[in-house]
Amino acid sequence: MAILQGECPKCGKRILHVNVEQIVGMVDGSSKARCLSYSCIHCNTVLGVQIDPRSKPRLRSNKPAPAS
Numbered sequence: 001m002a003i004l005q006g007e008c009p010k011c012g013k014r015i016l017h018v019n020v021e022q023i024v025g026m027v028d029g030s031s032k033a034r035c036l037s038y039s040c041i042h043c044n045t046v047l048g049v050q051i052d053p054r055s056k057p058r059l060r061s062n063k064p065a066p067a068s
C-alpha cells in the first residue's frame with residue numbers, strides 16, 4: 001500500500017498546511033489545559049486536537065510583584 005499524504009476528510013485536499021490554534025481544554029466548566037487544534041486551511045474542518053506538549057500549567061512562575 002502506498003503511503004498517502006494526509007488528506008482532509010471533508011474537502012479531500014492534501015493537508016500541506018494546517019491552521020494551528022491555541023485553545024483551552026475544559027473539564028467541568030473550568031479550564032484545565034492548553035490544547036492545540038489543527039484545522040484544514042481550505043474548509044476549516046478540525047483535523048485534530050491535542051494537549052499542548054509545551055504547556056506546563058503547574059510550572060507557572062510565581063514572581064512576587066514589586067512593591068512600589
Ligand SMILES: [Zn+2]
Nearest residue numbers: 008011040043
Ligand atoms: Zn478541508
